[in-house]
Amino acid sequence: MNVQNETVENVFVQLGKQTGLKFFYDQNVVNTAPRISIKVKNSPLQAVLDKITEQTNLFFNRDNNTISVGKQKIGNDVLKSKTRTIKGTVVDETGESVIGATVMVKGTTNGVTTNLDGNYTLNDVPDGATILISYIGYQTVELKSGSKELAKITLKENSELLDEVVVLGYGNIRRSDVTGSIASVSSESISKVASASVADALAGKMAGVQITTADGALDAEISIRVRGGGSITQDNSPLFLVDGFPVDDLSGIPPTDIESIDVLKEASMTAIYGARGANGVVIVTTKNPKTGKTSVQFNSYVQTRTLAGKLPVMGNYEFVMAEYEYQMIRKGSDETFVKNFGYYDDVELYKYTDSKDWQDEVLGGNPISQYYNLTVSGGVKRRNLI
Structure with a gap:
């Protein structure tokens, strides 16, 4: 016999033709059994049946010319189920307990979830069964029921399984659902512009968002308008949120400390943020330190500015003569x-x-600006508190 990825039922048909035996089974049991691969020559029937048992967890009992097939082994007219109970703990890569992870027998509905301590107890596990351990955002782990790794299972993050989400007030939605109403700028885009202010770094990078400054000073007020000005007498500034906390403006945040900026332009933001969200919401996420060695970053630059296309103006005498004429x-x-x-x-x-x-009086001639920013970050995964 030489079969690859074949159904159990077809294998039974081939065995019946070669041996003259009849196989008796529940159709649902056979249909749900995994496909098998067998390559033997001049092999006894029992050896073939053992290979099928290893791959499908099906058991056989021969009575004259009939072979009964089932999920439980039959002996001495008594059903003897070869099962076990397994216990263990599920943790993440940092060693923290994973609450609510699913632990179940592959191909069955027999499963449990981990408790507050990440522990689980799974009963009635057949010998040789495959155990699936899964959790949202983590790679699924498959282990045999007799594996020692079941005592402590470590799940690894899988970023590909996570949809990019945008946090909106009290909840979150998929970014793909609201792409048209959100403008985003990443730290990579900001770092390409040598600027000491967020306004200069963001200017022209977000559609539907107008960013200007009152003048060229480093501490100048940043004006951000989403969907233009909606009121003549009231403030048209959007709501600024830095790492979840509302602030008055972004002038005090160094561009090098920003991880990303999301501008929520949808008018329905008022349903989440109230009246303050009527002019849009600017969500700023700053960089977090990464585990490992201490990182030191130093950024600096010097710039000078000059007025492009300066207009010639009259002196006092020229102006008076023009008025006389x-x-x-x-x-x-x-x-x-x-x-x-x-x-x-x-x-x-x-x-x-x-x-x-x-x-010259208004635009300040040729000012020189200098900018220096020093960032020190780092840390470890965990620390012991005494």
């Missing part, structure tokens, strides 16, 4: 000019006054 051409009289600037014979005095360029 305007009055004489349009009105034919210098009466208004005399009231504002004095007699024309004294106009030469304006040449000796200091003229100020409002562009």
Whole structure:
């Protein structure tokens, strides 16, 4: 016999043709049995049946020319179930107990969940059965019923099993369900921009979100508008949440400390955050230290700014002369000019006054900005408290 991944029923048919024996079985039992692979030559029937038992956990009892098939071994007309009880603990990679993990016999409904301490007790486990241990977000573990690893099972995280979620107030929803109403920026995108302010790092990176600053100062107020301004007289600023805590603005957060920024643009956020969420919600997640060696990061840069496309403006004397010409051409009289600037014979005095360029006064000429940020992080998985 040479079969690969064959159903148990077809194997019984082949055995019946070669031996002349008849197999008696429950159709549901055979249909739910796993497929088997057997390769033998000149082998006794009992050896073949033993191989089937190893792969399917089915047992056989011969009575003359009939072989009865069942999930329990029959001997001396008494059903003898070869089962055991297994006990153990389920923990994660940090050694913490996993509460609510499922431990069950593969292919059956026999299973239990771990308690508050991660412990479990599973009864009526057949010899040779496969035990499945699973939990949401962790890799499923398969062990034989006689394995020593069942005493302490360690589950490993499986990020591929987790859908990306967005935390919304008191709960969370799948990000894929609300992609159109959420704008996100990761730490990788922020780190590519040499900037000391969050506004400069985020400018132009989120559709539907307008980010500006009052001026070029490092401590300048950041203005963020989601869906534009909704009110003329009231504040149009969104609700800022940094690691779950509301703050007034983001000017005090170094860009290098930010892991990600999510902007919730949906107007329905008012149902979760109240009136403060009417102008949108900005959720900032800062970086967490990673287990291992202490990490030291130092970021710095120096920048200078200059006004692009500076407009030429008139000096005091030029402005006064322009006003005099305007009055004489349009009105034919210098009466208004005399009231504002004095007699024309004294106009030469304006040449000796200091003229100020409002562009330099407002935009500050060529300021130099320096930025330094030092971050020290690290830690261990656990520590003993005395």
